[in-house]
Amino acid sequence: MLLAKTREQIDPIAHGWRIDRLxxxxxxxxxxxxxxxLALVAAAKREADKVITSIYVNPTQFGQGEDFENYxxxxxxxxxxxxxxxxxLVFVPDQGVMYPFGLDDQVRVLAPAALANxxxxxxxxxxxxxxxxxxARLFNLVRPDIAVFGxxxxxxxxxxxxxxxxxxxxxxxxxxPTVRESSGLAMSSRNNYxxxxxxxxxxxxxxxxxxAAHRIVRDSGNPEQVERDATDRLKQAGFxxxxxxxxxxxxxxxxxxxxxxxxxxxAVYFGGTRLIDNVNANRVGIPED
Amino acid sequence: MLLAKTREQIDPIAHGWRIDRLxxxxxxxxxxxxxxxLALVAAAKREADKVITSIYVNPTQFGQGEDFENYxxxxxxxxxxxxxxxxxLVFVPDQGVMYPFGLDDQVRVLAPAALANxxxxxxxxxxxxxxxxxxARLFNLVRPDIAVFGxxxxxxxxxxxxxxxxxxxxxxxxxxPTVRESSGLAMSSRNNYxxxxxxxxxxxxxxxxxxAAHRIVRDSGNPEQVERDATDRLKQAGFxxxxxxxxxxxxxxxxxxxxxxxxxxxAVYFGGTRLIDNVNANRVGIPED
Numbered sequence: 146m147l148l149a150k151t152r153e154q155i156d157p158i159a160h161g162w163r164i165d166r167l168x169x170x171x172x173x174x175x176x177x178x179x180x181x182x183l184a185l186v187a188a189a190k191r192e193a194d195k196v197i198t199s200i201y202v203n204p205t206q207f208g209q210g211e212d213f214e215n216y217x218x219x220x221x222x223x224x225x226x227x228x229x230x231x232x233x234l235v236f237v238p239d240q241g242v243m244y245p246f247g248l249d250d251q252v253r254v255l256a257p258a259a260l261a262n263x264x265x266x267x268x269x270x271x272x273x274x275x276x277x278x279x280x281a282r283l284f285n286l287v288r289p290d291i292a293v294f295g296x297x298x299x300x301x302x303x304x305x306x307x308x309x310x311x312x313x314x315x316x317x318x319x320x321x322p323t324v325r326e327s328s329g330l331a332m333s334s335r336n337n338y339x340x341x342x343x344x345x346x347x348x349x350x351x352x353x354x355x356x357a358a359h360r361i362v363r364d365s366g367n368p369e370q371v372e373r374d375a376t377d378r379l380k381q382a383g384f385x386x387x388x389x390x391x392x393x394x395x396x397x398x399x400x401x402x403x404x405x406x407x408x409x410x411x412a413v414y415f416g417g418t419r420l421i422d423n424v425n426a427n428r429v430g431i432p433e434d
Numbered sequence: 435m436l437l438a439k440t441r442e443q444i445d446p447i448a449h450g451w452r453i454d455r456l457x458x459x460x461x462x463x464x465x466x467x468x469x470x471x472l473a474l475v476a477a478a479k480r481e482a483d484k485v486i487t488s489i490y491v492n493p494t495q496f497g498q499g500e501d502f503e504n505y506x507x508x509x510x511x512x513x514x515x516x517x518x519x520x521x522x523l524v525f526v527p528d529q530g531v532m533y534p535f536g537l538d539d540q541v542r543v544l545a546p547a548a549l550a551n552x553x554x555x556x557x558x559x560x561x562x563x564x565x566x567x568x569x570a571r572l573f574n575l576v577r578p579d580i581a582v583f584g585x586x587x588x589x590x591x592x593x594x595x596x597x598x599x600x601x602x603x604x605x606x607x608x609x610x611p612t613v614r615e616s617s618g619l620a621m622s623s624r625n626n627y628x629x630x631x632x633x634x635x636x637x638x639x640x641x642x643x644x645x646a647a648h649r650i651v652r653d654s655g656n657p658e659q660v661e662r663d664a665t666d667r668l669k670q671a672g673f674x675x676x677x678x679x680x681x682x683x684x685x686x687x688x689x690x691x692x693x694x695x696x697x698x699x700x701a702v703y704f705g706g707t708r709l710i711d712n713v714n715a716n717r718v719g720i721p722e723d
Contacts, residue, residue, distance in 0.1 A: 152602065152604055156604070163452060163453075164452075164453065164455070166453070242602075243602075244600070245599060245600060246546065246596065246599070246600050250546045250547060250548050250549075251546065251600060252543065252544065252545065252546050252566065252596065252597050252600040252601050253543070253544045254541065254542070254543050254544075254570075254601075255541065255542045255543075255544060256541065257535065257539045257540065257541050258539060259539050260539075277541065281543075281570075281601060282601055282602045283602075285601050285602040285603045285604070286602040286604075288577070307535065307541065308541050310534060310535070311533070311534060311535050311540060311541040312541050312543075312570055312571055312574050313441065313531075313532075313571045313572075313574040313575040314574045315441055315445065315574070315575075
């Protein structure tokens with residue numbers, strides 16, 4: 146597996162692959178890799194000839210008081226896991242590569258407001274602007290054909306897909322289903338903040354979301370009632386609830402009766418740790434005449 | 435000369451040139467081409483193997499009450515001029531190509547504030563955000579090796595160069611000196627708004643700026659005094675003065691005594707038409723021991 150830390154190092158490698166007509170896939174990560182990330186690498190290998198994984202803990206997507214400083218950094222282990230997974234190139238830029246003019250007077254890429262200001266964006270203002278700002282830089286530095294993102298961060302996936310289309314990148318954004326622990330807990334680097342007991346209990350989040358989705362799909366449950374009931378169940382299970390929302394999968398809009406593809410999304414705090422998750426709720430269409 | 439209107443049309447052409455290892459230069463324009471633009475195309479031909487000129491009147495860089503609607507559009511003549519100048523491909527996207535999700539919920543690229551909020555940015559708030567937003571799209575759609583901009587829009591040149599470096603595009607931004615009419619008036623599509631008499635009189639703008647530069651360079655003139663005197667002379671010549679500013683060429687900062695490379699920049703209104711211009715003022719350095 147190749148290693149690049151700068152544009153000067155990655156450019157000749159990526160350029161050579163383009164000349165050889167090899168398709169490249171980028172897997173952007175903040176490191177501290179787990180099975181969820183490795184599923185992204187596996188998908189990238191299926192979709193492209195060469196897989197590039199970037200590791201960069203991006204300061205601009207963390208808000209004040211969030212866990213940028215404490216975010217787990219495990220570079221040596223990450224590189225071993227990526228080599229085993231068949232990644233071709235790991236890109237580990239430092240802040241001078243990603244933000245050559247510093248953070249205070251950077252060129253910023255603003256996420257589309259309607260998509261970015263709801264749900265996560267409401268609790269974490271500016272978060273998605275930091276995400277689009279860093280992913281645009283990665284797209285420009287790496288210039289991949291494909292980029293791979295996980296469905297656990299579903300709103301991020303939609304924001305990045307929109308950015309790629311709206312800014313004319315023409316980079317196909319491939320999504321990969323969430324990988325879960327045996328308890329049902331969605332894999333996340335932030336799960337490291339949980340102790341063993343919390344980790345088992347946190348699985349209840351996905352169970353509540355799945356039950357909510359079943360009520361939408363099977364029982365034609367009213368979305369607002371389903372949200373309220375899921376919120377109650379999560380509180381009873383010891384979570385502090387930020388939001389539970391039934392939304393249109395396509396654009397996170399409020400679902401109309403005619404909308405079929407829905408998502409149940411939630412953010413909770415569990416012993417001080419913020420967890421997010423989402424599940425599909427695809428209503429059966431009424432056959433037309 | 436080839437013509438492309440969409441990503442689907444430009445992609446295979448540009449991709450073929452990349453595979454053939456041909457270097458490409460992009461000349462972004464808003465059309466209504468004049469000799470200034472043709473000098474950009476000539477420079478692009480010197481710097482690259484293939485020249486792509488884009489023609490797109492970008493709504494997001496016009497402010498309310500500005501001349502977006504009336505901006506001169508002369509596509510047929512532009513294409514003839516470009517073909518004669520040896521341009522290889524003209525890219526004429528429509529709004530659906532440049533802003534596929536419309537103008538109201540677009541992904542925006544914000545220019546760096548310190549550079550963009552002074553001079554033009556003060557009179558035209560948001561102007562440079564519109565410029566970076568459209569040029570980022572053009573960079574992504576065309577993916578050139580080089581981009582060519584004129585020095586007449588000097589602040590724009592610095593903003594674009596910074597964007598290319600800060601966002602990791604690695605696109606070299608080449609600048610071309612201002613082309614002038616015999617009166618000294620800098621070539622600009624907006625000169626079309628002037629009648630013949632105004633057009634001759636407008637040449638006085640460049641003469642005043644050159645005299646100001648001479649005072650800085652030869653007479654070690656105090657920048658603030660030079661600005662005031664130039665403002666007075668412009669008013670006497672019938673201009674309404676927006677600003678005259680002596681600035682550091684590198685970043686448009688206020689010049690210190692030790693700064694050598696300066697610019698004298700101005701924006702004026704002449705019979706309702708807004709004109710901008712700038713000239714170099716390179717102070718002779720004091721030889722060091």
